[in-house]
């Protein structure tokens with residue numbers, strides 16, 4: 130189940146909501162690892178896992194024909210909305226910065242890729 134707040138509905142475009150939903154779907158793939166990292170209070174691993182969810186979202190959005198940058202604009206809007214209303218999040222250490230998340234989007238969508246994300250092994 131995915132709950133969407135009223136302010137998010139007002140703040141975000143349809144594609145930005147889809148981008149955040151794609152990120153949340155990413156959590157389904159790594160839920161066990163995420164729970165382990167959270168139980169260990171391993172902020173570094175939690176940040177890595179959040180970025181993996183962004184990667185899953187970027188692939189999903191690309192396949193749906195939605196500009197992956199919608200994830201970047203959504204993350205930035207939500208960050209500044211929350212910062213303005215609530216101040217700095219208590220669990221901020223568990224998340225990548227907006228800039229880092231946008232760098233991943235750029236890296237994964239640059240054409241040709243600025244640097245290969247994976248290397249194919251030579252036979």
Ligand SMILES: [Zn+2]
Pocket residue numbers: 152153156179182
């Ligand atoms: Zn997440």
